[in-house]
Amino acid sequence: MSDKPITVDPELNTDNPARDDYQSETTSVASSTYRWLIENGRRYQTMRENKYWSPADEQQFESLEAGHAVAIVMDFDKPNPLFQAPNILDVGTGSGLWAIDVADMLPETTVRGVDLFPPPAAWVSPNCILEVDDVLQEWTWTEPFDFIHLRIMLGSFGVDEWKVVYKKCYDSLKPGGWIEQLELDAHLETDDNSLPQGSLAATWGDNTFGCAERADRRIDTLNTMRASIEQAGFIDIHERDYKWPIGAWAKEKHFKEAGALNYNMWSSGIEGWGMWYLTKFGEPSLWSRDQVFTYVGKIRWELKNPRVHCYQRA
Ligand SMILES: C[S@@+](CC[C@H](N)C(=O)[O-])C[C@H]1O[C@@H](n2cnc3c(N)ncnc32)[C@H](O)[C@@H]1O
Structure with a gap:
């Protein structure tokens, strides 16, 4: 785990354009006269x-x-006759943005995104194929993949279902292929105790973890995925730990920017994250819709406070 604290910006929420300056490091190589x-x-x-x-x-x-x-x-019959184009799968593509961006960045690659619902994308490049399917069902793709990507899939599967998904990934990769998974922890942490005692934000992690457990859709994927991936047969596993700040409270520019964006993710996402779990698996009894509205509204407000230096692990 990364335990390095993120530095708090003493001039919270100020933007100093001088900090944005950086120099181009491009150098030109002089051409030489070739001797034949x-x-x-x-x-x-x-x-x-x-x-x-x-x-x-x-x-x-x-x-x-x-x-x-x-x-x-x-190779006239191949989509890309210049080289064997890599084939990528994004499991649980959601809005499809990752698949769309990768397809734009690597025009010679075929990028498939699969989800239970059609993504809201209006236009995607021809090398991006977004499909509606349940990845727990039989995988009917005929070409093996070079790379399978999963992101923020916590709560999507029960323990045994995860085994099925990783096995399918393993069996559908070319020799030498790999998977990459990015997950988030729902717990809100601080390095400086800046989240006040009794705040509702502090209850969010355990509360949603409990609901997810009762729903048999555990959300501790960040902590379990390494062992599950290993169990599926993958080798040479690498981990990278992050602290995703929530709110623009950090001093370093990229943390500040990430924090502002993450606040946005929380602010727009928290109601959707909590509504299903709390109304169906909340304790001590099932929560009403209005209770959820009030709860998430207060957490939003707490997280907006620039004196609160929260992050979540990824
Ligand atoms: C939290 S979203 C993350 C979306 C996307 N990966 C991202 O990072 O923006 C998880 C997605 O997994 C999808 N999902 C869950 N179970 C699935 C299944 N059995 N088959 C396909 N997609 C599934 C959900 O519909 C949802 O869009």
Whole structure:
């Protein structure tokens, strides 16, 4: 776990444009005059003198060009005839934003996103395929994947269902393929006790953990995923720990920005996170919709206080 505290900004919520300055580190490489070797009427490179057979002249370039064209024509039926395009799957793609961004960034890659509902995306690039399906059912994709991605899937599956999902991931990857999973802890923590005693935000983690347990949809995925992934047969597992600040209270620019965004995620998400759990599995008795509204409203307000330096682990 990362226990390094995030520094609190002494000038909370101020933006100093001078801090944004950074210098371009681009350097240009001077071109040099190349020395060729002419032998038997052909031109050769001189970097590895007499160690490489191919001439490097117009006649040989013509041959390389023809070879390039042959390779393309031979794979005329592939979406990308230039190389074996990587195939990526995003399990539980939600709004599809991750899949859409990856597809935009890697136009030669096929990126599939699958979810229980159609994503709200109006337009996606042709190499991005968003599908509606339940990943607990049989996987019918015929091509194995190079990479399978899962993010914020806590509460999606029961313990045995997770085993099924990881096994399916393992079986659907090419040799050498990998999965990556990013999960969040619902507990709100501080390094400086800035969350006041008796605050409702402090109760959120245990409260939702309890509901999730009773629903057989545990949300301790952050802490269990390593063992489950290992159990499915994956090797060479790497972990990276984060503290995601909530609110723009941090001093470092990227933490401040992440915190402002995360406050936004909490503010817009908390009602949806709590409503199903608390009205169906709340304690001591099932909560009413209005009780949930009041509870999440107060937590939103507590988290907005710049003196509260909360984060959640990821
Ligand atoms: C909290 S959202 C995260 C969405 C997305 N991964 C992200 O990071 O923005 C979890 C998603 O998993 C999907 N999901 C849950 N169970 C699923 C299942 N059995 N098959 C496919 N998707 C599922 C949900 O519908 C939901 O959109």
